[in-house]
Amino acid sequence: MNRYRSHNCNQLRKGDIGKKINLSGWINKKRDHGNILFVDLRDNYGITQCIISKDNKNFNELEKIQLESVVQINGEVVDRSKDTINKDIKTGEIEIKIESFKVLGSCKELPLPVFSDQEYAEEIRLKYRFLDLRRKKIHENIILRSKIISFIREEMNKLGFLEFQTPILTSSSPEGARDFLVPSRLNPGKFYALPQAPQQFKQMIMVSGFDKYFQIAPCFRDEDARSDRSPGEFYQLDLEMSFVEQDDVFEVVEKLLVNTFKKFSNKKLLFEKFPKITFSESMLRYGTDKPDLRNPLVIQDITEIFLRDDVSFEIFKKLIKSGSKARCIVTKDTKNKPRSFFDGIDKWAKDQGSSGLAYFTVEKDKDFFAKGPIGKFFSLNAIKEIMKKTGAKEGDSIFFSCGKKTELEKITSLARNKIADELGLIDENVFAFCWIVDYPMFEQDENDNKIKFSHNPFSMPQGDLSKLNYDKPLEILAYQYDIVCNGIELSSGAIRNHIPELMYKLFSIAGYDKKRVDEKFSGMINALSFGAPPHGGIAPGIDRIVMLLANEKNIREVTMFPMNQNAQDLMMNAPSEVKEEQLKELSLSLKLKK
């Protein structure tokens, strides 16, 4: 009870009838019957119907008030007759007989309706985000986000993790994404960078002996947006543990995610013990390192088939001789699908920039035969061999693609999703988690053939460290892992390399000499030289977890104040120009491109 309200708008029930109360909230909706006026009053908690009739001296004034104005209503809780009960709201058995009211915050004409299920252009939603956030769906998403974060904090505390903050102004790192830079006034010509992740700090925390750390950490990366990637900033559940191996990290994270997803969603978990898929297996079977395991389709390599003399599909044969591979996707029992289904997939593949998807369907007359545009290129024995190799049965169709490894992976991965979509094979009521493990330590850049770190340069290589074959760096695997859920990369992590000599060695393979490593990672290398514990961790993306649990396809639907695709905040007008004096103070001058 305070001067504004005695109850909230979701509180009053039959038992409160007769009470004199006051409520404060927004006018969600008015229904004006001329001599009687219904006002739906809304606050964070719910809606209460209030009613006023012409004989009240305040009637005419209330009738004129704009929707979304904030008012305080004083009145009495009264019963509703049976036929006027509203079962859709918790307070639907009662209503408030208005005695007097007061406008606490008036509202201009609205640029977008608040009370409506309609969808609106994002531009206007982002500009008036404070109005958009009043709307039911997104209001609930943001509340869900808060609850999920609280829950995660509690769970982490229970598991013995300590929460620490790490600096927001730090140094630029040469690896990874583009940095956001902040000029230093006191150090002219020098810049801070916003952290892409608290990676080095959390390792320092381990070196400092704190054993288990976590943080709901803001991360800043100046990269272009996607529907599941906010431009600029996002949050990770950053965590790190000392004296652990990969499986210790897995155990903690699996427990946390299973608990969280069970608590906040009714969808089923396909696996409570997340399957572990090696990076190379994932690239072959799914064409990507973030496979959607709800999708039962798999990709198989059948390059050899096209080397047979009784297969005369010359286009593929020629490509394969020049180093291409052939892979296929088998769809179960699709012989009765119309020609348009197959041609549609083929056309779609061409639209994706590939040379299309060849296909045939295995049918049986006296014996098996391949029906479809390329069926005639395969002998009976070849068809039988394909069936044996791929597990295809009569009535199944097989889609083929041929190309260089990388492009082949890309198109088959997309095709796997596309075909499953077309066939309705994805169960939307399921979460399918998996671990992707055994990432290669290095990869070769396709453009300049240079050896680069494939993931995180601070990861620990696998195997007997004294016997690592540095002459074949591409064969070195790392204790590096990702969590994927429904095809979305939720997090990546690693057991870290805590041995400075090994670090120098690995960096030298990626083209960094000792001097450069000392320069760029001085803090880190220095720290590891003073007694560092073996340690490792991971950093699940909070926004994406909330997105999955809120059943949203766009990250902005679970972000309170997101920027648009061009990294602009339309509500706050950021980024914006600054005064000449501010630039001067920072020793900066602008050289804008025309």
Add this chain to the structure above:
RNA sequence: GGGGGUGUAGCUCAGUUGGUUAGAGCGAUCGCCUGUCACGCGAUAGGUCGAGGGUUCGAGUCCCUUCACUCCCGCCA
């Protein structure tokens, strides 16, 4: 940086083969209405058809350029 989609009233959208004065619903304003809960009924106001250029007797509609938003590719250790 590249490709796709969208852009018409405050909001959501329709607008035929290029053809009269560009429409609807919601919202706004005014009026009527005592039981609605997407209340109902009547009227009024509200338009640089994203912008610029072109073709044409005539352009919301066709062509070119450009801008904004969005989705995707690149990028994201």
